[in-house]
Each structure stands twice: as structure tokens, then as C-alpha cells.
Amino acid sequence: MAVETSQSVAKAAGANSARGRGRRTENTPRSTGPGRLRRALSTHWYAWSMVAPVVAVIGVIIGYPLARGFYLSLTDANEANVERTIGVNHIPATYEFVGLDNYKAVLTDNVFWDRLGWTLVWTVSCVALSFTLGLVLANMLNRKLKGRTFYRMALILPWAVPAFVSVFTWRLLFNERSGLFNQLLAGGGIDAISWLNDPTWAKVSVIAVNVWLGVPFMLVAMLGGLQSIPAELYEAAEMDGATAWQRFRHITLPGLRPVSGTVILLSSIWTFNMFPVIFLLTRGGPGDATEILVTYAYKLSFVVSPRDFAGSAAWGVLILALLSLFAVAYRRALRKQGDMW
Amino acid sequence: MSTNTQSAPAPKVRARGERSPLASLGLHLTLLVATLTAVFPPLWLVITSFKPKTDAFDTSVVKNFTFGNYSHVLGDTQFLAWLGNSLVVVGITTVIGVFISATTGYAVSRFRFPGLRPLMWLLLITQMFPVAVLIVPLYNLLASLGMLNQPVGLVITYLTVAVPFCAWMMKGYFDGIPAEIDEAGRVDGLTPFGTFWRLIMPLAKPGLAVTAFYTFITGWGEVAYASAFMTGEENLTLAGGLQTFVNQYTADWGSLTAAAVLIAAPAAVVFGLVQRHLVSGLTAGATKS
Numbered sequence: 352m353a354v355e356t357s358q359s360v361a362k363a364a365g366a367n368s369a370r371g372r373g374r375r376t377e378n379t380p381r382s383t384g385p386g387r388l389r390r391a392l393s394t395h396w397y398a399w400s401m402v403a404p405v406v407a408v409i410g411v412i413i414g415y416p417l418a419r420g421f422y423l424s425l426t427d428a429n430e431a432n433v434e435r436t437i438g439v440n441h442i443p444a445t446y447e448f449v450g451l452d453n454y455k456a457v458l459t460d461n462v463f464w465d466r467l468g469w470t471l472v473w474t475v476s477c478v479a480l481s482f483t484l485g486l487v488l489a490n491m492l493n494r495k496l497k498g499r500t501f502y503r504m505a506l507i508l509p510w511a512v513p514a515f516v517s518v519f520t521w522r523l524l525f526n527e528r529s530g531l532f533n534q535l536l537a538g539g540g541i542d543a544i545s546w547l548n549d550p551t552w553a554k555v556s557v558i559a560v561n562v563w564l565g566v567p568f569m570l571v572a573m574l575g576g577l578q579s580i581p582a583e584l585y586e587a588a589e590m591d592g593a594t595a596w597q598r599f600r601h602i603t604l605p606g607l608r609p610v611s612g613t614v615i616l617l618s619s620i621w622t623f624n625m626f627p628v629i630f631l632l633t634r635g636g637p638g639d640a641t642e643i644l645v646t647y648a649y650k651l652s653f654v655v656s657p658r659d660f661a662g663s664a665a666w667g668v669l670i671l672a673l674l675s676l677f678a679v680a681y682r683r684a685l686r687k688q689g690d691m692w
Numbered sequence: 693m694s695t696n697t698q699s700a701p702a703p704k705v706r707a708r709g710e711r712s713p714l715a716s717l718g719l720h721l722t723l724l725v726a727t728l729t730a731v732f733p734p735l736w737l738v739i740t741s742f743k744p745k746t747d748a749f750d751t752s753v754v755k756n757f758t759f760g761n762y763s764h765v766l767g768d769t770q771f772l773a774w775l776g777n778s779l780v781v782v783g784i785t786t787v788i789g790v791f792i793s794a795t796t797g798y799a800v801s802r803f804r805f806p807g808l809r810p811l812m813w814l815l816l817i818t819q820m821f822p823v824a825v826l827i828v829p830l831y832n833l834l835a836s837l838g839m840l841n842q843p844v845g846l847v848i849t850y851l852t853v854a855v856p857f858c859a860w861m862m863k864g865y866f867d868g869i870p871a872e873i874d875e876a877g878r879v880d881g882l883t884p885f886g887t888f889w890r891l892i893m894p895l896a897k898p899g900l901a902v903t904a905f906y907t908f909i910t911g912w913g914e915v916a917y918a919s920a921f922m923t924g925e926e927n928l929t930l931a932g933g934l935q936t937f938v939n940q941y942t943a944d945w946g947s948l949t950a951a952a953v954l955i956a957a958p959a960a961v962v963f964g965l966v967q968r969h970l971v972s973g974l975t976a977g978a979t980k981s
Contacts, residue, residue: 391806397884398803401795402811405855408792409818412852416829423829433832488726491719494711498720504964505727511963512734513913515931516952519938520737523945531736563729571967620820627915631935652828653920660828667826674820681816 424453424664430657446661453665462639462647463666470623470643473558477622480562482615485569490603492570493577503574510567518631521560522547525632547633550640557641561628565618576610577603616681620674644670734956741953745946761950771951773926774933781843781929782911785850789907790900793855797862798888802874818856827920834921841927849917854907861906865899866892905966912959930955 392399428446457463492503509517524531525546533543546556580602588598624645629635635642635650642650648670652663711719744756765771796815800808830849831840839845869892877887893900915931922928925936934955937948 395803395805398799398805399807401799401885401888402807404792405796405859406811406814408848408851408855409814412830412848413818413821413826416826416833419829419832420826484726488723491723494719496719496723502723502727506723506730507967508734508960509730511960511967512956513909513931513959515913515915515934516737516956517733519934519948519952520733522938523740523949524733524736563733567730624820627913630915649827649916652831663828667828671821675817677820678817682813 420664420667423661424668425450426661427452428660428664429662430660433660449661453661454669457662457665457669463669466639466642466644466647469554469641473554473561473643474619474622476558477561477565477625478615478618480558481565481569481618482611484562484566485573486607486611488566488570489573489577490599492574506570507567509563510571514564514627515631517564518560518628521556521563522632525556548637550637553633553637553641557629557632560632561622561625564628565622568618569614572610572614573607576607579610580606616677620677620681623674623677644673737949737956738953740945741949743946745944761946762954765947765950765954769947769951770925770928770933771954774928774930775954777843777922777927778912778929778931781846781850782908784843784847785854785911786904786907788847789851789854789858790904792851793858793903793907794862794893794896794900795888796855796859797864798866798892800859801863801866802871815856815859818852819860827916830917831920840921841923845921846911846917846929849921850907850911850914853914854910858903858906861903862896862899865896869895901966905962908962909959912955 425448426446427449428444432444432446434442434444488506492499492506496502527533527543527545527548530546532546536543544552547553584602584606585598588602593601623643625643626645626649629641629643629646630649633641635646639647644666648663648666651659651666741761742757742759744758744760796811799805800812834840834845837845873891873895874887877891878884882890913931914929918929918932919935922932925933928936930951934948934951937944937951
């Protein structure tokens with residue numbers, strides 16, 4: 352853990368007490384030599400010991416694998432040459448350091464760019480659809496309405512069911528030969544659609560399922576946001592003769608901005624990394640049609656044979672690089688709202 | 693979508709917020725369609741689970757009502773073993789996860805200490821870690837420590853998934869508790885830990901409930917790590933076990949649906965109890981300054 356200088360601590364403490372939430376306001380005087388560490392330790396030992404378990408767990412389970420994953424991505428490790436034990440024989444690792452070859456291979460291969468393109472389509476369409484639906488439904492539920500509690504409970508039901516259970520249910524409904532959807536279509540005289548086996552329909556299906564899973568979170572978050580907008584604003588606007596659309600456009604949307612910014616970012620990250628929906632619904636198929644970056648990297652190391660650990664690690668590092676862009680955007684958004692850490 | 697149709701032909705004056713009957717109808721119709729879409733798949737799951745295996749794809753609702761799938765799942769499969777595995781893994785994860793995310797959340801909410809900023813970054817970045825980056829090295833690490841197929845391996849893994857987010861949520865809750873309470877505790881001679889444990893923790897109970905629920909659901913519904921780290925039919929967790937009913941070679945939809953209902957029902961009940969607090973908690977950590 353990096354140790355900050357006492358100057359910046361003082362700054363942080365000052366900024367903090369300005370917001371009236373400061374606990375530790377006495378500033379450690381600047382000093383040099385061994386006394387400084389001891390003083391810092393005696394001032395901060397309880398804070399440090401409270402965060403120590405988390406730092407330890409994250410360090411061991413994320414720090415080590417991350418460093419090792421990065422190293423693996425620079426080698427030619429696969430199932431055949433890693434350290435392994437067969438029966439009583441212990442076979443040492445024989446993979447070699449190959450520098451940036453894996454990255455070169457991945458980035459010059461169309462597979463990566465194809466998967467990246469689909470991952471972006473997937474993320475943007477899922478987030479846009481679930482956000483819009485959530486916003487519309489939340490606006491409806493925010494009115495005086497008979498049966499509001501019933502609608503609310505029913506609409507957030509998909510959230511209450513574990514995702515993998517829902518996904519299996521959808522597979523039952525999408526079943527090509529005898530699933531309910533195709534039987535209903537047959538009843539209407541329409542040919543069966545191979546929901547999960549046709550590349551285009553498979554893409555539509557996975558997005559539909561993910562939107563179905565994502566709307567409840569959006570809905571509840573938007574409801575919370577709507578309730579925090581003061582009713583006086585609407586009254587004043589109505590007095591001035593603003594139409595419903597104008598009220599929505601100029602009061603509701605700006606009022607929702609803090610909440611909507613956060614949920615859009617969160618759900619973008621979640622959707623980008625959404626493993627179970629695609630893995631369980633289509634296994635990435637047909638072919639690679641619905642494979643997003645995360646499921647493809649998983650496939651490289653656990654599904655294909657021989658397992659390509661180095662390639663998978665290189666994909667992983669590239670995914671992480673993309674996600675750090677998200678992190679920077681998120682941090683910016685937080686700073687705009689005045690979070691000072 | 694309905695709007696207030698103020699320009700209706702009849703010059704009747706409506707009170708604020710009052711709708712024309714037509715608008716009301718549209719509102720209710722839209723909501724009903726949405727409700728049906730939301731409720732139908734889980735409902736169909738429940739219905740299918742009560743049909744004999746051979747009727748799994750029958751479109752009629754109740755023809756041959758049976759508990760056969762349930763008795764098959766409970767009696768003849770490893771379902772109870774999977775349930776046990778899941779309960780052990782998720783239970784331990786929840787207890788440890790809630791405790792350490794509470795202490796961390798409290799520390800980052802109340803203290804300004806060197807390392808705070810890197811720690812916040814760490815928590816933020818960890819939240820967006822994709823499974824794919826870690827899973828292979830983690831697999832190797834657990835293998836070399838002999839922790840594959842052991843609940844403890846999954847517990848530690850799930851902690852890293854759930855704790856960063858929960859720490860953010862808890863920070864949001866603690867930020868909402870006035871610092872004067874801490875000060876009063878300190879004046880009365882409590883240590884920082886004493887203040888946290890005896891004054892703040894009881895006040896943060898709703899937050900703790902949400903954190904516990906979130907950790908629980910994370911573990912209960914996790915698929916990737918569980919599929920990779922646990923092998924052998926009796927070592928699987930629920931997510932892994934369910935996959936054995938329907939894979940490339942077999943399709944026992946009867947057992948699958950019954951097992952799925954048994955898995956989803958308790959989670960849905962708990963969800964119903966905590967849902968009021970859920971979103972304030974989920975967004976608090978992120979939106980509150």
C-alpha cells in the first residue's frame with residue numbers, strides 16, 4: 352500500500368472537515384527520520400487494521416493471479432507444457448517466454464476485433480434498452496395508481512430469481528423443436544424460429560434475456576431517483592403552463608442525472624463482463640456468434656483443447672485495459688459529484 | 693405510454709395529477725403487459741416443474757399434475773449435496789464478507805489515513821475485474837495449494853468478488869450516520885473499535901442486511917468460478933449441478949425445473965424482505981459524496 356506524505360494527509364483531512372465529517376482533524380507535524388513512520392503508525396493503526404483483511408484478501412487473490420496472468424500472457428503456456436502432476440509423476444513446466452508475441456497474434460487476428468465489435472453492440476444495446484424501459488416504467492409507477500405495489504413487486508421479480516435459473520428457463524422457452532415460443536408461432540401458422548441456433552436470432556435472444564434481467568435494477572434505481580425530485584418543481588412548472596413532455600424533459604431528466612449516470616456506468620461494466628447469460632444460454636454459439644470477450648477468453652482456457660492459457664491471459668489483459676477506461680470515466684463522474692477521496 | 697391529455701374535447705377541469713379514463717386505461721394496459729413479461733418466465737418454470745417429465749414442452753397449463761420431478765430431484769440426484777455445498781460456501785462467504793466489508797467501509801467513511809486513495813481505487817477497479825483475467829492463474833494457484841474442489845477456495849474467490857462492492861455500499865451507509873455519534877462514543881471513553889462495534893454497527897443494521905443479501909446472491913448465482921473449480925458430481929454447487937441436468941447429451945427438463953424452483957424460491961423470499969432497502973444501498977455507495 353502506498354503511503355502518502357503527511358502534507359496530502361493534512362489536505363485530505365482539511366477537505367474532509369470542511370464537509371463536516373472529519374474524525375481526525377489534528378495534523379501530524381511534518382518530521383523526518385524514523386519517528387515519522389512510528390507516528391503515522393500510532394495515529395493510523397486502527398484505520399489500517401480495519402482495512403487490512405480486505406487488502407490481504409484482494410492482494411492474495413487478485414494481486415498474485417493478476418501478476419501471474421500478466422506473466423503467462425508473455426509466454427507460450429498451454430495445457431501441454433504447464434507444470435502438472437499425473438499420478439505420482441510430477442512434470443515441471445516447459446513453457447517459454449515469448450515476449451509480446453501473444454498480443455501481436457491477438458491484435459492482428461480478426462477474431463479479437465469481431466468479438467470486440469459484438470461485445471460493444473451487446474453492451475450498448477442491453478444498457479440502452481434496459482435503461483429506457485426502466486425509465487418509462489418508473490415514470491408510470493411514480494404516479495398515483497391503483498395496484499402500484501402489485502405492479503412494483505411483479506416488475507422486479509426477475510431480479511429476485513438467480514440469473515442462472517432464469518437463463519435455464521429461457522432456454523426452455525426458446526427450445527427450437529418444442530419450446531413454448533415456437534409452439535405459439537406454429538399456432539399462428541408461422542414457421543419455427545431457431546432462436547439459439549441462428550446467428551442473428553441468437554444475438555437477439557441473448558440481448559432480450561439480458562434486458563429482461565436488467566430492467567428491474569434500472570426500474571428500482573429510477574424510482575428512487577424520481578422520488579428524490581421535489582414535487583414543488585412540478586407544481587411550479589405546471590403553473591407556468593409547461594406540458595407533460597416539457598416537465599419530463601426539463602425537470603425529470605436533469606433531476607435523475609446523478610442516479611442515471613451511476614446506474615448506466617455500473618450496468619455497462621456488468622454487461623460488458625456478463626458471463627452467465629451467454630455462457631449458459633448459447634455457450635457462445637452458434638459458432639462464435641454470441642461470444643463476448645469474457646466468454647471467449649474463458650473458452651480459450653477451459654473449453655478448447657489444448658487449453659491455451661497464454662492466449663487466454665493475453666485476452667484477459669486486453670479486456671482489463673478496456674475496463675480501466677471505464678474506471679477512469681467512473682472516477683470522473685464521481686469527482687463531478689464532489690466525492691473527494 | 694400515457695400523458696395527461698389536458699386538451700381533451702370535453703372542457704372538464706381536472707385536478708392536478710388526475711387522468712382521463714383513456715390515459716388510465718393506457719397506463720394500466722402498458723403496465724400489465726410489462727408485468728406479464730416479467731412474471732411469465734418464472735411462472736412457466738413453476739408450472740413446468742409440476743408436469744411429468746414427458747410433458748415438459750406441453751403447452752397446456754395443468755394436465756397431469758405431479759410432484760414426481762421434486763421427489764426425483766430430492767431423492768435420486770445429488771441435489772441435496774449441491775445444496776449443502778452451496779450453503780456452506782455461501783454461508784461462510786456471507787459472514788466473513790459482511791464483517792470485513794463493514795470494517796473497511798467504516799474506515800474509509802470515517803478516517804482519513806495514508807493509503808485511503810489507493811485503497812478506494814483498488815476497491816473500484818476490483819469491482820470491474822472480469823472473470824477471464826483471473827480464472828486461469830487463480831485455478832493454478834488453488835491447484836498448487838490443493839484447494840480445488842474445496843469450499844474454501846470458492847469462499848476466498850467469492851470474497852474478492854463481493855467485498856469491494858459491499859465496502860462501497862457500507863461506506864454509503866456509514867456516511868449517512870452522523871459523525872457526532874462517534875464523537876459522543878469517544879468522549880464516553882470508547883476505543884475506535886468500541887465505537888464501531890457498539891454504536892455504529894447497530895445503527896447500520898439495514899445496510900448490513902443489504903450487504904449480506906448481496907453477498908449471498910453473488911455466491912448463490914455464481915457460475916464461472918464454480919464451474920471451473922469444482923468437479924465431480926458430489927462437489928458441485930447448485931449452479932454447476934443444474935447444468936448437469938441439461939447439457940449437450942441429456943435434457944432432463946423435469947428435474948431441471950424442479951431443482952430451479954427449489955433454488956429460486958428461498959432467494960426470492962429473502963429478496964422480497966430486503967428489496968425496500970436494496971437500491972438505496974446499491975446506489976448509495978456510488979452516488980453519495
